[in-house]
Structures are given as C-alpha cells and as structure tokens.
Amino acid sequence: MVEDQDQNLRGTAATIDRRKAANRQARSCRVCRLRKVKCDRVKPCHACCAHGHPSKCVYDSPIDEDELQPISQSDEIRNLRNEISELRARINNQGNRAQGHRRLAELERVFESIRAAPLDVVNNIIWQIRASHSSADGPALLPRPADEAGAYSETAPEDESVVTDKTLSIAPRNYPVRSRTPSAGSIIDDFTDDGYGTSGGFGTSESQSGDDEFYVCGPVSRFAPQSPALDVFIQRFVDAFSPDVDFSSGRAGAIRAAADIRMFSPMISNAFESVSATFFGRSVQDPRVEASGLKLYPKVLRSLQQALLDPERSRSEATLVTVTLLMAFESIERTTQGSIAAHAMGAMQLFRHRGAENHIYGVEHLLFTELRPYWVGAALVNRRPSFFAEEAWKTVPWSAGTTVKDILHYLLDIVVDIPAVLAQYDDLEASRSSGVLGNGELVAKQTKLWNGVADLTQQFLQWKKDWVDNYPAGPPKEVDSQGDDSFPVFRCRDLRTMEIITPKTLVYPDLRLAQTMCVYYATRLILSSVDTRPTDRVTPAEQYTLACNICRSMECYLRQAPGNMINRLALPVRVAWEALPPNGVERGFMQEIFKLVEKRHSLSLWGSAMPEISPRAGSPPKVEGG
Incomplete structure (x- = not known):
C-alpha cells in the first residue's frame, strides 16, 4: 500500500515536472525554442541579442490570458535602474554620504553643461577642469565669465566645495583605477586624476575603506557607462547625429537607438567610443581627445572585416550599425577621399545580403528607413541598377x-x-x-x-x-x-x-x-x-x-x-x-x-x-x- 502511494507520488511529481518543462518551453521565444537554449523572457532576449538578431526575437501569444507576457528590454532596463536607485538609497542611509552626493552633483552639472552648452562654454569648462588637474594642492576655484554664469546659474549650495554660479570645483577622489581600454587613455588624462581614469585608459572605480574614499554608484547618463568621460562623449555625439526631433522635422532616432544596444556588442561599443571621442575632440578643438578616437579606428575596421568574413555575423545588426557609425566617423574626420563612399557602398551590399524582410522591426528598420536617402544617394553615385528599385524594398x-x-x-x-x-x-x-x-x-x-x-x-x-x-x-x-x-x-x-x-x-x-x-x-x-x-x-x-x-x-x-x-x-x-x-x-x-x-x-x-x-x-x- 505504501509502495503504491510512493509510486503515485513519483508519477504525479514527474507529470508536474514535465508540465513545467513544457510550459517553460512554450514561454520561450521561437528562436530559443528552435535552438533549444534558455530564454530569459525579455523582448528581445539575451540569446537573440548575442547572436546579432534581436529583431527575430518573437514570442507566441499565450493561450491563457492570465499567463505573464514577456517583458520588453526597455522595461527590464527601467526595472534594473529602479533597483539600483533603491540599493543606492539603502547604502546612503547606512552612513554619511554627503561628500559623495556633492561629487555626483558636480559630475551631473558638468555633464549637462558639456552636453548642451555652446562650444565656447564647453571650452571654458574644459579649461577649468584642466586647470584644476594641474593644481598640486587640489582643484582650484576658477571664476566663470559673466555671460556664461548668467546662462548657467544655479542655486548655490551651503558647502563651498560644490559648484556655484560663479565657480567650478571638482572634488578629488584618490582611489585607484583599473585600466580597461588602453587606446583611449589620453581622453581621461585631459579630464582628471580624481578617479575618472589614468593614462592606461577608460577606467572603472574600485571602492576602498575609509571615510573619504568610497564608490558612488550609478552613471551620470542614461547609457551603460564605461567611464563618466566616455558617457559625455557618446551623449554629445548622439545628440548631434541623432537629435530629438518631431515628425515634422523627419525622424532621427536610428543612431540613438543603436547607442541603447551597444552593450550587447563589443564591436558597436568600440565604434561608438572611436567616433564619439573623435567628434568631441574636434568639437572642442582638443587634439588629444581626437587622437584617442583615431587610434581606436583601425581596431574597429579590423573587427568589421572579421565580421564581414563570417556568414552569420555579416548578417547581424551589429555589423550594419558599425558600418553606419563609420560613415559618421568619415564625415567628421575624412581620413581618405574615398572612405565614406566605400562605407556607403559596403552598407548597400549588407542591405542586399540581409534582405528586405530583416528590416521590419528594431534598429535595423530605423537604419534603413531613416537613413534611406543616404542609401539611395549611394546608388545614384554608383550609377548601376539598384536592388532598392525592387518592389520588396519599397513595401516590406x-x-x-x-x-x-x-x-x-x-x-x-x-x-x-x-x-x-x-x-x-x-x-x-x-x-x-x-x-x-x-x-x-x-x-x-x-x-x-x-x-x-x-x-x-x-x-x-x-x-x-x-x-x-x-x-x-x-x-x-x-x-x-x-x-x-x-x-x-x-x-x-x-x-x-x-x-x-x-x-x-x-x-x-x-x-x-x-x-x-x-x-x-x-x-x-x-x-x-x-x-x-x-x-x-x-x-x-x-x-x-x-x-x-x-x-x-x-x-x-x-x-x-x-x-x-x-x-x-x-x-x-x-x-x-x-x-x-x-x-x-x-x-x-x-x-x-x-x-x-x-x-x-x-x-x-x-x-x-x-x-x-x-x-x-x-x-x-x-x-x-x-
């Protein structure tokens, strides 16, 4: 009798396990089901993003209306940011973090100023940062020109070390930095020795013990950070090449959308780092920052060449995004006379290789539709019959x-x-x-x-x-x-x-x-x-x-x-x-x-x-x- 009950229990448990497995399989996206890999139920899921085809991540509609729907990537990122905010609040409640708040506020004000200010104001801010960098006893308090102070005046905090409407102060941080990207080190040298980076490259901060040395969590921009300086460069580049405009001005969100997915592809990340540093350096007329972007450019080209030789990677959206960013790079720098035309012709071949059906959703759709005048213009320059004239490319x-x-x-x-x-x-x-x-x-x-x-x-x-x-x-x-x-x-x-x-x-x-x-x-x-x-x-x-x-x-x-x-x-x-x-x-x-x-x-x-x-x-x- 007892054995029969045990067998019934084991049979019931096996049935439940099979049902759970079947339900879990049914909740996966189509690509993960076909590839028989684990799906994280994010749209697009990590597996599809890792393989370079986020637009192919499609979920079947659940039969049961009460079943949970897959969460979108933007909602997932928003939830993670909310969780980070809650964790940051809990950390701050455990002790005195006033100094960290001041430093973060200073960084955010500098970031917003560099992002939105005219070039002459940006030049003034960079000059003040360099002056503070060269001071042996710490950052100096430098006066702003009267007109700039009026345009960017703020409420003066009680503490003298915080930026006021007449001064700019960057409080030093003395914890070490771990080198990550040696090719971009000169950018950080221009900005600070206060924890942003070293001559080795863009850095990530390491917290240390002590009341005056600790790590302030969270980026100063909405992008996934590698360093505050790189965030500034990328934000400035995105604002210039993909500005927020209404429908009457034409759409311009393709590069901005590409920036949001750069964390999924090292090739896209390197391309953004190269083009944004080059653009920022040329904008503020700083040859060191510009040279750091130029130094990374050959690495991006090699990565692109390797991707083009791979049948799978050559069809990925990462390859298409990288070629588009290289076109933007050449419009800024113009390394050779034929470079931008070569990238445009290469983009045309990528579109043909990928097919019209792969440009219906996501970043791929924006890259084709928003930048279509460039692609059609490249066909005009080429003076050959173009596949863009096919009906599929006009409708699909x-x-x-x-x-x-x-x-x-x-x-x-x-x-x-x-x-x-x-x-x-x-x-x-x-x-x-x-x-x-x-x-x-x-x-x-x-x-x-x-x-x-x-x-x-x-x-x-x-x-x-x-x-x-x-x-x-x-x-x-x-x-x-x-x-x-x-x-x-x-x-x-x-x-x-x-x-x-x-x-x-x-x-x-x-x-x-x-x-x-x-x-x-x-x-x-x-x-x-x-x-x-x-x-x-x-x-x-x-x-x-x-x-x-x-x-x-x-x-x-x-x-x-x-x-x-x-x-x-x-x-x-x-x-x-x-x-x-x-x-x-x-x-x-x-x-x-x-x-x-x-x-x-x-x-x-x-x-x-x-x-x-x-x-x-x-x-x-x-x-x-x-």
Whole structure:
C-alpha cells in the first residue's frame, strides 16, 4: 500500500515536472525554442541579442490570458535602474554620504553643461577642469565669465566645495583605477586624476575603506557607462547625429537607438567610443581627445572585416550599425577621399545580403528607413541598377507598420529607378566610343533611354502635384531676409539680363519638406544630365534654376536643423555645386557654406566640397549589382 502511494507520488511529481518543462518551453521565444537554449523572457532576449538578431526575437501569444507576457528590454532596463536607485538609497542611509552626493552633483552639472552648452562654454569648462588637474594642492576655484554664469546659474549650495554660479570645483577622489581600454587613455588624462581614469585608459572605480574614499554608484547618463568621460562623449555625439526631433522635422532616432544596444556588442561599443571621442575632440578643438578616437579606428575596421568574413555575423545588426557609425566617423574626420563612399557602398551590399524582410522591426528598420536617402544617394553615385528599385524594398520594411511612409519616401520610390537610367546612358556612351554596335542597335538603346527619362520625368511632376502642391502645412515661401546676422548671402544671375542679383530665400513650413524639396531638385538635376531628348528635355536655364533653388534653401535648413542633420543635404549640395558655373558668384556662396558647416558642425567632409559623393559619370569606383 505504501509502495503504491510512493509510486503515485513519483508519477504525479514527474507529470508536474514535465508540465513545467513544457510550459517553460512554450514561454520561450521561437528562436530559443528552435535552438533549444534558455530564454530569459525579455523582448528581445539575451540569446537573440548575442547572436546579432534581436529583431527575430518573437514570442507566441499565450493561450491563457492570465499567463505573464514577456517583458520588453526597455522595461527590464527601467526595472534594473529602479533597483539600483533603491540599493543606492539603502547604502546612503547606512552612513554619511554627503561628500559623495556633492561629487555626483558636480559630475551631473558638468555633464549637462558639456552636453548642451555652446562650444565656447564647453571650452571654458574644459579649461577649468584642466586647470584644476594641474593644481598640486587640489582643484582650484576658477571664476566663470559673466555671460556664461548668467546662462548657467544655479542655486548655490551651503558647502563651498560644490559648484556655484560663479565657480567650478571638482572634488578629488584618490582611489585607484583599473585600466580597461588602453587606446583611449589620453581622453581621461585631459579630464582628471580624481578617479575618472589614468593614462592606461577608460577606467572603472574600485571602492576602498575609509571615510573619504568610497564608490558612488550609478552613471551620470542614461547609457551603460564605461567611464563618466566616455558617457559625455557618446551623449554629445548622439545628440548631434541623432537629435530629438518631431515628425515634422523627419525622424532621427536610428543612431540613438543603436547607442541603447551597444552593450550587447563589443564591436558597436568600440565604434561608438572611436567616433564619439573623435567628434568631441574636434568639437572642442582638443587634439588629444581626437587622437584617442583615431587610434581606436583601425581596431574597429579590423573587427568589421572579421565580421564581414563570417556568414552569420555579416548578417547581424551589429555589423550594419558599425558600418553606419563609420560613415559618421568619415564625415567628421575624412581620413581618405574615398572612405565614406566605400562605407556607403559596403552598407548597400549588407542591405542586399540581409534582405528586405530583416528590416521590419528594431534598429535595423530605423537604419534603413531613416537613413534611406543616404542609401539611395549611394546608388545614384554608383550609377548601376539598384536592388532598392525592387518592389520588396519599397513595401516590406513598412509592412508591419513600425513606421509610416512620408512625402520623402514616396519621392525616393521614384528616385531608386534613376540609377538604372544612368547605367543605360553610360552603356550607350561606351558603345558609341567603341564603335562595336551598329546604328540600329545604338538607336534602340537611345530610344530605351529616352523612354525611361520621359517616364521618370512624368512621375516626378505627378509626385510634386500630389504631395507638394497639397502639402498640409503649406508650400514653400519666398522671403527677403531670415535674420540680421552675417549668414552668407546667395547671389546669382538674372537669366533675362545676365546681371547679378540677390534673389529671395526659400522658407519651408518644416524641415521635412525642406529636405524633400532639396532631394527633388537634386534628383531632377541628375536625371537631366542624361536627358538627350530633342524635345521636352530640361533646358540649361531650368537646370540653373533647380541648382539655385537648392542654394536658396540652405539658409532655412541651416537655421532650423538641430545637431548635424545638415548631413542630409550633402548630396543635394554637391549636385548643385556641379550644376553651377565654375568661378561664378554662385559657387562663391557654396564655398562659404562649406566652410560654415565644417566649422560649426565639425564635419571635415564639407570642407572638402565632397567630391567623393559626386554622381557624375566616371567619378567614383563602381560596385556591380549595387
């Protein structure tokens, strides 16, 4: 009797265990079930992130409504931060932590100032930090300029060691630092000997015993920290290249979203460290910080090359994010003339290798949709038929409603067909030069080219009628002046009298329409360069007007665009430059714009007039099948 009861109990326990195992298996994501690995029930889970495919982490809907749903990654991070806050509060309640609070408050104020302040204020803050670093007896109290103190005044604390509206003090910390990334050590040397780092590199603090030596938990930014200095660099870079904008300005959250997942990939982390340190150093004109980013750049390139040779890693989002960050790096530093074009062509090949279905969700979706003008621009520069013209690439990434197509994307749906027309023109010219084809074959090629140009021209005109003429916020307007400062004044010729005049500038209701119209003018110019039809072609006067319209739009965009969104007009500006007469007053204005953008936004690419992104025939090296 007892044995029967024991057997029944063992059988019941085995049944419960099997049921638990089955339930646990059913609660895992599809990828973890297929791979038969443990799933942590976070969306995306750690296993999917580690394999570089977070967008493929999908959970089946539970049959039982009372069953717990998988927690999102953002909620998990929020819960961890709340737990850290609670632990920090418990630690602080165990003893006197006033000194730690003061130091943390100082760091947070310095962080916010460097993140949001103008460059002259940032330079002043850096100078004061260096002055405190060079003081043998500890950090000195240095006066602020009166105007900066007024702009960044704060309530003065009771303790004299805390930053007030007239002084800046960084209290020293004497605990040692463990070296983590030797290549970036010079950055921390510029900032401190108070625990941020040593000449060995970015550091993590080690707590020690004693009333004056302890570790203050928690980062000073919302990103996962490696050091406070690196947090500042990355935050500054993200704010510049992925600013917070509303829908009317166009989306700009791809790089910001990539920064949130960098802790899952050492390659992404190194890429962010390199590009952010380089950008920060160039922004504050500090060659040591800039050099530290440059020193890490070859390591990122080697990691990327290794990933591209791996069939699995080459399809991961980490590889795509890294290539995008390297494009941003080259826009800042421009190490060689062909580097940014090479990275853009490489990104095109990655998109083709990954397929449209892998850009429906997550960071991959944002990288494709938000930066689509760059990818289509690379196809124009390549002058080869592009896979972006396939119907799948026009529909599949938006099929789940992650984002919605806007006026710019509908324009790009037409633009993606231009590379094939450019290739037809180049092929026709090569056939004429070689003399291999007969007259009949040449006429057939020319007729096909003319039909393609006519069809695209009609599509452009219809798009303008449907989207621009009926734009909800209103069409562009002409104004005499947009400000009283010394912004470069655009001058051009009156084509009726050939006299030099100062035309009115174009003002747009929002940045999205401004960018879209500049892309429209530029692509019309590119298409007109191969329009050899005897009738209905774009005349030289119309080409001149299209180029001048891009120039007339620059002031509006430069005044309103936050961060480095001006990079979105790089291709239109280069196309306008090539369409304007050499040595004319128009190009003089463009040269002033190039210098202004290079200096104000720390973008070396603009200072070179950007010949590497020229869509002219024979300009760049070609990539077959792009």
